[in-house]
Amino acid sequence: MSAPESTYVIEGSTGPWELVIGLEVHAQVVSKAKLFSGASAEYGAEPNSQVSFVDAAFPGMLPVINRECVAQAVRTGLGLKAEINLVSRFDRKNYFYADLPAGYQISQFAHPIVGKGVIEIELESGAIRPIGVTRLHLEQDAGKSMHDQHPSQSFIDLNRAGVALMEIVSEPDMRTPEEAGAYLRKLRTIMRYLGTCDGNMEEGSMRADVNVSVRKAGEPFRTRCEIKNVNSVRFVMQAIEAEARRQVEIWEAGGEVRQETRLYDPSRGETRSMRSKEDAHDYRYFPDPDLLPLVIEQEWVEELATHLPELPDAKKARFMSQYGLPAYDAGVLVMEQATADFYEAVARGRDGKIAANWMLGDFFAGLNRMGRGIEDSPVSAEGLGGLLDLLADATINGRIAKEVMEAMMETGETAAAIVEARGLRQVTDTGAIDGAVDQVLAANPDKLAEYKAGKEKLFGFFVGQVMKAMAGKGNPALVNEALKRKL
Amino acid sequence: MSSASAALDPAAVRRIARLARIRLADEDVAQLQSELGAILGWIEQLNEVDVSGVDPLASVGSATLTMREDVVTDGDQTEAVLANAPAHSGPFYTVPKVVE
Incomplete structure (x- = not known):
């Protein structure tokens, strides 16, 4: 990976410090059933109603892998331009926690299903940086613990236990909070295009662990800390800066940063130590004797590849060449597939640049004002196209068109109907x-x-x-x- | 006694027991140290075999994992799932409070 040209540093009393950031993203796989059982993976059901005996780790129950979850991991790997490993293996990651009934999580340690890949991120400056992906592996989610229901007891719901997760690990290639934010957003966009993860951070279907260390320019890596389970892009960016400042203070005071797991507290804007237990990382991985190696066929991988949708980078390039859009506009339009589809429906048979200007300008502004998204827009692509047609054939002028757009947003009526009813036709007499x-x-x-x-x-x-x-x-x-x- | 047992000191035995959530009385440490040491001795002997170029043997049966279709076939059995739990409340398992 090329050396970053970042100018972001933390100014300490001994001079500037550079940040080194890596992300581990846990992305919940979109599937009907769990990774190793036939229980439903749907969110929000009654507690413990979606639990098979496999998920609850009853003795003698055997896991059987869900083909679709494997396919989703392969699709995501292909979307990250990554190596797909035709032979991978499952290991047991051993730790003790109340919402992990087996006492181990089935994961892939030594032989993940997806190897090295890359995500291209675009920064505010317009610069494009490739961020390395180390690996992607499949693993089970744990159950959910609730600590606030009872004074002396924790309540456990295993509905989530056994749901398939993809853990996507980046290289320590990021140097600024902005890059980490751009990486998360881009990964989310790619997975949403692929339909492999809904990317909903509020519901926890995408969570990030953030590895942060600091160093002087040109130094090798120093000790890193891991900030667990950060649940929004904004918090990830804030947590990185807060943690980096903490580490700079320690080094500059002559201290030593300890490798540990920390939590970010958004209300205080600081990180705090989570478990400093020396055993926290002693997972005693070993191959799961219940599961044979996962062997997939190259033909199947190719078959999955042929059915992938056009991905954001390709779509952006096409929007630029086909419709003559500037990079920035094309980038905004492809962020969500629904937006890109809407744009293409408007642009079809019309001037692509004018369509983009109206969408990115008055149309988005109107949606924002109403607190709506493109999915529940009161104006359809056809409706917006109708307005642009009236503008193109000089039925109305640009100033009136803005007024008509506002009326369309409010009433949901067509542009033609509004122009007729309000007598807004342009005067050419x-x-x-x-x-x-x-x-x-x-x-x-x-x-x-x-x-x-x-x-x-x-x-x-x-x-x-x-x-x-x-x-x-x-x-x-x-x-x-x-x-x-x-x- | 092989050389491996020397590497496994009493502190390591206690640590392994703690990770496995096994309560270990002080007087049992020495005996476990010697038993675990003997097992490690066997492993050491196995390690002497040259297996370079030989694929790991995952199973003597069918060589690959069979897969299941993505269909919901299980669940809706909260009572059965909770039946053997030492404690539960309503639809939840309950455990002594875990404070993080």
Whole structure:
């Protein structure tokens, strides 16, 4: 990976410190059933109603792997341009916790299903940086513990126990909070395009563990700390900065950063030690004797590859070449597949640049004002296209079009209906325009005299007055022409 | 006694027991140390066999994992799942409070 050109540093008393950031993302696989049992993987059911004896670790129960979960991992690997390992293996990761009934998590340690890949992130400066993906492996989720239901007891719900997760581990390639945020957003976008993870961080279907260390420029890595289970992009970025500052203070005070697991507290804006137990990382992995090696066929991988959707990077490149969009606009439009599809429906058979300008401008602004997303937009792609058609055939002018757009957002009616009902059709009748011009000139003799005396800037004033007299409906080109003629 | 037993000191025996959640009385440490040492001795002998170029033997039966279709076939059995739990409350398992 090329050396970063980042200028982001933490200024300490001994000079600037560089950040080294790696992310481990746990992404819940979109599937109907769990990874190794036939219980439902759906979110939000009654406690312990989606638990098989396998999930509850009853003695003698054997795990049987879900083909679709394997397919989802392969699809995600392909989306990350990663090596797909045709032979992988499951290991037991041993630790003791109340919501882990077997006392171990089935995971892939030594032989993950997906190897090295890459995610290209785009920064605010427009720069594109490749961030290495070390690996992706399949594993089981644990159950859920509730500690606030009873004074002396914790309550355990195993509905989530055994649901398939993909753990996606990055290289320590990121150097700034912004890069970490961009990486998370891009990974989320890719998985949502693929339909392999819904990327919903609030519901916990995507969670990030953040590894942070600091160093002086040119140094090898120093000790890192892991911040567990951060559940929003914003918090990930905040946690990185807070943790880096903490580490700089320790080093500069002559101390030593201890490798440990920490938690980010958003209300205090700081991280704190979670379990400093020396055994926390002693998982005693060994191959799961209940599970044979996972062997998949190259033909199956190729078959899955042929059915992948167009991914965001490819779609962005196509939007730029096919519709002539600038990189930034194309990037915003492809962030969500629904937005990209909406845009293409609007742009089909129309001017792609104008369609993008209207979508990214007045249309998004309107949605924001109403607190709505593209999925529940009151104006359909067809509706927005209809407005652009009226603009293209000069039925209305640009100023009126903005007004019509607002009315469409409020009423859900078509542009044509609103233009008809409110009489917003552009006036191209030169007689009417000439009349309005005469009226304005007659009403403003002083300004007319000033203009004639050489104050040509007043031309704009006259245009404005004429448009006003015509309730905004005058054809701007014809109004200009008429004024030039008469002045 | 093989050389491996020397590497397994009493502290390591206690640590292994703690990780496995096994309560270990002080007077049992020495005996376990010697038993575990003997097992490690066997493993050491196995390690002397040259297996370079030989794939690990995962199983003597069918060589690969069979897969299941993505269909919900299980669940909806809260009572049965909770039946053997030492403690439960409503639809939940309950355990002594875990404070993190």
